[in-house]
Amino acid sequence: MAGTLQESTGSETPDVAVTGGSGFVGGHLVTALSGAGRSVTIVDLADPSPELAALPGVRHVRADVRDYGETLLALRGADTVFHLAGNASGSRSVEFPRFDFQINGLGACNVGNACVELGVRRLVCLSSAIVYGVPQRVPMTEEHPTRPFLPYGASKLSGELALRSLYDAIGLPVVIGRSFVVYGPGEDPRSAGGEVSQFLRWQLNEMPIPLVGDVDRKTRDFVHVSDVCAALITLADAGAAGEVYNIGSGREVSMRDLADAVAKATGRPARLQPDASSLEDSFRLVADISKLRSLGFRPGVTLESGLASLADVLGPFPELPSTTAIFRRERVPQP
CATH class of the missing domain: 3.90.25.10 (UDP-galactose 4-epimerase, domain 1)
Structure with a gap:
């Protein structure tokens, strides 16, 4: 599946850019793309691991997607962009909602606008099932109402809406994938x-x-990260512009x-x-993944x-998890 990412005509070596490519899902996606012989630019404030940086055809550009100028420069030359950068922690969004909205909402808007300006062939954005909020029916299709109960869900949805509005108004060739629990x-x-x-x-x-x-x-x-990467590549190849697809098992x-x-x-x-x-x-x-399955994807x-x-x-005795779920923080007493 990872080897099917289409190359555009008119360019001998079209590049793929992965925002957030130093992260968990991003690192796996970069590895899959490099293994398929693609030239990959990691766009991330964090340095990639030595193993990731050493992969053939991979380079790193340090850029903050909250800064439009940095984003525009980092994505130059890209034929396909996978947008994975952002805050992925619901608990952190409760503690720092302004940061969360800046990087998830404004960041997505900046990436989308840069892709329009640069004439990118395809933008694939990784969103989250958290945008649905509390499920009203199961399994959930892409038409399920969106009523997020965390700032994280609201910021991811705001990023989606920004990108889809750019599709409607300008023709941004964007496809959105909503991942379940990776x-x-x-x-x-x-x-x-x-x-x-x-x-x-x-x-x-x-x-x-x-x-x-x-x-x-x-x-x-629960969906394995390798299946998420395969789904994202499927969306780059066969997803319909302006559409949303669930990514799950x-x-x-x-x-x-x-x-x-x-x-x-x-x-x-x-x-x-x-x-x-x-x-x-x-x-x-x-997730109801019928829509993604219609593109040929299979977990x-x-x-x-x-x-x-x-x-x-x-292995035995790995580092213990230390994160906790926070749904609301203590209110600051008013004077």
């Missing part, structure tokens, strides 16, 4: 809030697995089911330690195989 090797345990990595890290440290919420009512659609997994799968992957029972004092996120978050990594390979990568 997991895989390379997540930072200090910021990653997905249950797969967290459950596995607690389990590999031979400790109980803490869970906030209902073990059966709280369900998620299409499989519903409860927290109890996940604990059982973690136990199987590690060869020993998992001890769930549920805390039902907060049930705010005990809802069913599951390639099952949860069971993804867990087994991730357990091998992490």
Whole structure:
């Protein structure tokens, strides 16, 4: 799948730019594109890992997508742009909503406007299922109402709206992918809030697995990072401009089911330690991926195989997760 990214005519070596290419999903996407023989520019304030920087055809441009001038210069020469830069933490958005809106909302607008000015052939933006808010029906299609309950969801939706308005008004060739709960090797345990990595890290440290919420009512659609990258490349090749596509596995997994799968992957029972004092996120978050499937995409990594390979990568006693879910912060007392 990663080798099918189309090249435009009229350019001998069209470049691909990946904003946020030093990050978790971005790093995997850069690796896939480099492996397919593409020239890739990582546009990121953070330096890529030495392994990523050493890949053939990969270069790094330090730029802040909140700055339009920097963004415009960084994307020059790109035929296809994948926009992944931004804040990916809902908890951080609660603590720092202004930062969150600047990098997710303004950043997306800057990237889109730069792509118009530069005549980019295709822009693929990675958004999030968090824009839907609390699910009203399951599985969720792309027509599900959008009512985010976190600043993160609102900022991602504002970025989507900016890009789609540029499509309507100017013809920006943008396609948007809304990812569900992504997991895989390379997540930072200090910021990653997905249950797969967290459950596995607690389990590999031979400790109980803490869970906030209902073990059966709280369900998620977990999608491996390699499938997310394949989906993004599919959208670059075959997605319809101005359209939104869910990116998930299409499989519903409860927290109890996940604990059982973690136990199987590690060869020993998992001890769930549920805390039902907060049930705010005990809802069913599951993707209908029919629209993405119509483009030829098929998820390639099952949860069971993804867990087994991730357990091998992490090894015994990996760093424990240290991020916590924050849905609202304490109000500052008014004088």
